[in-house]
Amino acid sequence: MNLERLREDTQAQMPALRWQHTLGVIDSAVELAQRFGGDVQKAELAALLHDYCKYWPIAEQRSEYAAAGLDPDLLRYDPQLLHGPLAAEIVRSRYGIEDAEVLDAIRYHTSGREKMTLLDKIICLADYIEPGRDFPGVHNIRESAEHSLEGALVAGFDSTIQFLLSKGKKIYPQAVVARNALIEENRSGKGNADETNA
Numbered sequence: 001m002n003l004e005r006l007r008e009d010t011q012a013q014m015p016a017l018r019w020q021h022t023l024g025v026i027d028s029a030v031e032l033a034q035r036f037g038g039d040v041q042k043a044e045l046a047a048l049l050h051d052y053c054k055y056w057p058i059a060e061q062r063s064e065y066a067a068a069g070l071d072p073d074l075l076r077y078d079p080q081l082l083h084g085p086l087a088a089e090i091v092r093s094r095y096g097i098e099d100a101e102v103l104d105a106i107r108y109h110t111s112g113r114e115k116m117t118l119l120d121k122i123i124c125l126a127d128y129i130e131p132g133r134d135f136p137g138v139h140n141i142r143e144s145a146e147h148s149l150e151g152a153l154v155a156g157f158d159s160t161i162q163f164l165l166s167k168g169k170k171i172y173p174q175a176v177v178a179r180n181a182l183i184e185e186n187r188s189g190k191g192n193a194d195e196t197n198a
Helices: 003-012 016-036 040-049 058-067 072-076 083-095 100-107 118-129 138-145 149-166 173-188
Strands: none
Touching: 003 016, 003 040, 016 040, 016 118, 040 100, 040 118, 058 072, 058 083, 083 100, 100 118, 118 138, 118 149, 138 149, 149 173
């Protein structure tokens, strides 16, 4: 696998501003992996590819999603959710990436899931807090990320859910399940806290 080719191909899939976002997610993911004991190389790869097909036309995303035989229930929700699962399938088929952990981190970076892996959490959170992000509450999420992946992710999911509620949009149930599971992890002390800073 040629990382430079992956970078070039990924950059070609998106506008310049989204590429800057991707670079920010890579930097944030590497930093979080170092802080919380994750695999830095896997974090870099998943971060690079997480938005691979986000800017494909929605009709094309829907078509490719259906052709790949992915969960049809997701098609009933905001089409912004499609690019995660679709990107995982596309990069697997196009580039032969078979690492299930990397593919899952790409697949679930927008929705989360129950029993998120460390890499899932890193990519999802890096997507929320990369330096180019500017939305109400992002500073608090970044502060929380200094100490707890789970606490920061709960704050991120809360922000997303509140935004969707304010717009009268449907909430994908898996995101609520992910949020609730992260709260349980936090309460039980099984989460990934930075013991040096906690």
